[in-house]
């Protein structure tokens with residue numbers, strides 16, 4: 111009985127998500143169709159339409175690729191990784207974008223490796239999503255401070271603090287809901303995907319924010335010491 115209930119809840123959520131996706135993709139499709147009709151009819155200067163059409167196509171593309179992150183079937187390999195390395199790679203990846211927004215990324219971390227058991231690309235996706243939001247929230251530039259440390263030998267603690275616009279209290283509960291965005295060109299999918307990945311990794315994520323001061327995202331991932339893992343493996347072999 112309880113299981114039935116859970117299933118119907120899942121169906122309900124899936125239905126809501128499907129409706130949202132359909133809506134979000136239909137809008138740019140409708141507009142693309144309109145422009146194609148205009149071009150076909152020979153009215154207006156068609157070269158003016160191409161930029162808009164391209165941005166509508168890019169919108170559809172980014173919605174679809176973010177949703178792909180949610181699909182299960184691919185085989186995910188959980189491997190031991192130093193999460194500091196994953197973060198360092200991510201920071202490198204976003205360097206150009208940060209500079210374009212006058213944002214400096216400061217990265218502090220423990221000297222020892224911060225081992226996690228995870229899917230590297232997914233964790234990278236999490237860091238990208240949160241860092242991109244931080245950069246996008248700083249309309250006049252500023253500093254994003256990343257701090258990584260070990261908490262009680264059991265969790266890797268990652269704080270990503272920005273000096274951006276902040277999130278009003280009544281909006282804080284809505285972030286992470288599918289398609290919730292306050293940006294003109296946002297998809298409102300980044301944080302949903304992020305929460306899902308963190309959940310798959312038995313982690314936690316939370317956000318604190320102060321309007322006009324900034325926002326801090328705190329991520330906790332289980333710490334998986336590599337020596338222990340190796341020892342367990344070799345025990346098994348003996």
Ligand code: ADP
Pocket residue numbers: 239243244247272274275276277285286290291292293295296297298299300301302325
């Ligand atoms: P998107 O970035 O496409 O809007 P997200 O799911 O990544 O979608 O974020 C949802 C919303 O959460 C954003 O539109 C923004 O309003 C809010 N948000 C997320 N991170 C921050 C941040 N660091 N500072 C201010 N607002 C944020």
Ligand code: MG
Pocket residue numbers: 239242243300301
């Ligand atoms: Mg985002």
